[in-house]
Amino acid sequence: xxxxxxxxxxxxxxxxxxxxxxxxxxxxxxxxxxxxxxxxxxxxxxxxxxxxxxxxxxxxxxxxxxxxxxxxxxxxxxxxxxxxxxxxxxxxxxxxxxxxxxxxxxxxxxxxxxx
Numbered sequence: 001x002x003x004x005x006x007x008x009x010x011x012x013x014x015x016x017x018x019x020x021x022x023x024x025x026x027x028x029x030x031x032x033x034x035x036x037x038x039x040x041x042x043x044x045x046x047x048x049x050x051x052x053x054x055x056x057x058x059x060x061x062x063x064x065x066x067x068x069x070x071x072x073x074x075x076x077x078x079x080x081x082x083x084x085x086x087x088x089x090x091x092x093x094x095x096x097x098x099x100x101x102x103x104x105x106x107x108x109x110x111x112x113x114x115x
Contacts, residue, residue: 004073004077006073010044010046010076012046018050018086020084021036021038021048021086024038025038026038026112028108033090033105033108034088035086035088035108035109036084037085038083039081039082039083039084040082040083045076045081045083045085046084046085047068047072047086048087049068049086050087050089051093054091055091061089061094063094067096068089070098071098071102075106087105
């Protein structure tokens, strides 16, 4: 049985890492999310989440970030490569249920041929 945790080493926390993803990553968009994927040399997948005030108040932004983290935590073993994944939540996202978030992010990851 594998441990499905989401530790600090699996998070993008530095501003320079977010900026590198913004500049050099491949972009995939859906109705509610934009996914940026950038190869890294760390050997692990890392996740970064951006939810601006356009998404909603702090409660709504934190809720959507929790749903995205949960998706990553449960599905990180299915990623084939090591890379930085940055998920940008768009306006209107906070009303989504987990199943809708899962369906959209699965579709974005499938559009990337390497996942």
